[in-house]
Amino acid sequence: MTAASGDRVQSDGTIAIVGAGFAGTMVSVHLLRRASDPLRIILIERHPERFCRGVAYSTREDCHLLNVRAGDMSAFPNYPDDFLQWALDRQHDLAGSFPGHEVSPHAFLPRRIYGEYLHGVFKRALAGARPGVDLALVYDEVVDIVASDGLQILKLRSGNMIQAHRVVLALGNFPPADPPVADDSFYRSTRYWRNPWLERGSPITNRDEACLIIGSGLTMVDLAISLHDRDFQGRIHVVSRHGRLPPVHCASSENLCRVDFGEEPLTVRSLLRRFRTQLRTGQGWRSLISAVRPCTALIWSSLPLREKRRFLRHLRTFWDNHRHQLAPVAAEKLHVMIDSGRLTVHAGRVERFVEDEHGVDVTIRLRGSGERKVLRVDRVVNCTGSECDYRKLKHPLTENLIRRGMAVPDFLSFGLAVAPDGALINAEGCASEFLFTLGPPRKGTLWETTAVPEIRGQALQLAERLLTSLPRHAAARVREPAEPVASVRD
DSSP, rough: OBBOOOOOOTTTTTTEEESSSHHHHHHHHHHHHHOOOOOHHHHHHHHGGGGGTTTTOOOOOOOOSSSSSSSGGGGTTTTTTHHHHHHHHHHHHHHSTTTTOOOTTTTBHHHHHHHHHHHHHHHHHHHHTTEEEEEEESOOEEEEEEEEEEEEEEEESOEEEEOOOOOOOOOOOOOOOOOOOOOGGGGGGTTTOTTTTTTOOOOOOSSTEEEEOOSSSSSHHHHHHHHHHHHHOOOOEEEEESSSOBBBOOSOOOOOOOOOOOOOOOOOOHHHHHHHHHHHHTHHHHHHHHHHHHHHHHHHHHHHHHHHHHHHHTHHHHHHHSSOOOOOHHHHHHHHHHHHTEEEEEEEEEEEEETTTTTTEEEEEETOOOEEEEESSSSEEOOOOOOGGGOOEEEEEEHHHTTTTTBBBTTTTTSBOOOOOOOOOOOSSSSEEEEEOGGGGGGGHSOSSSSHHHHHHHHHHHHHHHHHHOTTTTTTBBOOOOOOOOOOOO
């Protein structure tokens, strides 16, 4: 591996990957493991501390747990026990990060540990690559891509340029949008944190402060538990549209049920009817969601556009709340804070911010009654979730691609228009031969596409697609790699 500028192009084939979180890392891993002929891979990441780990797995706090059991978190779709075996082989080393618990298929391990696992997966793939298969790591930001003589020219923030035959946009999740209010001047205040993951330090510096967290999902839980473990003594107010907290995973996996979708055309109403029928048989809703998850993309693609919009209007919040569940340990800490009165959840929306030199008064309109309530706080943190409408993003690369018609938002404005193989669709409706993506940008076309179980499969399929699509004399032959051997010490 080199850390050069990556500005040369290899005649046999060059693939540039923009983003080195889970998605980008795993595409590079599969390319390294499967390429038979000479190939140059250029992996570009603007945040060095997030290499291999992305935002989710670069946390250094052991209270931030995976929301999926260890037995289901392999980075490889065809080796389902890889992460579990890796963790079992290091159980003694991990004991300090996970006191009082053993590594098991049902354990919810710290995300930091999963980041270490991914780094090891990458190093093993790099060490096992065939001669002539090379990877360059570039720490920079891609701000534009233009086509020239059959090549893609990636322009970097530093002024350097990279040439490649194929480009993968592994962009991950974007920061949340500011909640709409009449006067948005407060969003320029130092008391406001737009995204707790993309800013340095902690949004809460005084253990006795009062803070408002906008959003009641998993990001809110991470922040609240971090404060709990730092012996935070101030008040935390949480406001979200419905005021729902994420439900808790069962202590052990439930038996999967079987869902019969019948022969009639799928609609939101017919899906609800089938799910209710299934629940009346005594199956728990967790089992139902687990059974539906592997076929979510197929169901979503089968729904007409009007039905997808109906789902987003009426059921999106309900689905998201039940789909994203908490590790039991995290839920226990959260409820300790609620029971002690340190954390209060409000169902409603923010209407107004009035800041003075000592704090900020936040007016919220409560759901149902319409009553207005004013909360006096010292800090406001936005935990509302990733912005999915690419037309609203302040992101140079996507802005430039959309402006020139090389990419377009999907019909739902939940990502980019993408072909089934991951190719970007341009403004003329044609699938690109050169630009590809995976993960969150495919949300509008796949719906469930932001978690490891979905992205690991996309990464493998995309790597195979890329290797068989390079120019003549490129790495067109795909080798079948050996088992990843997670037990090898990194």
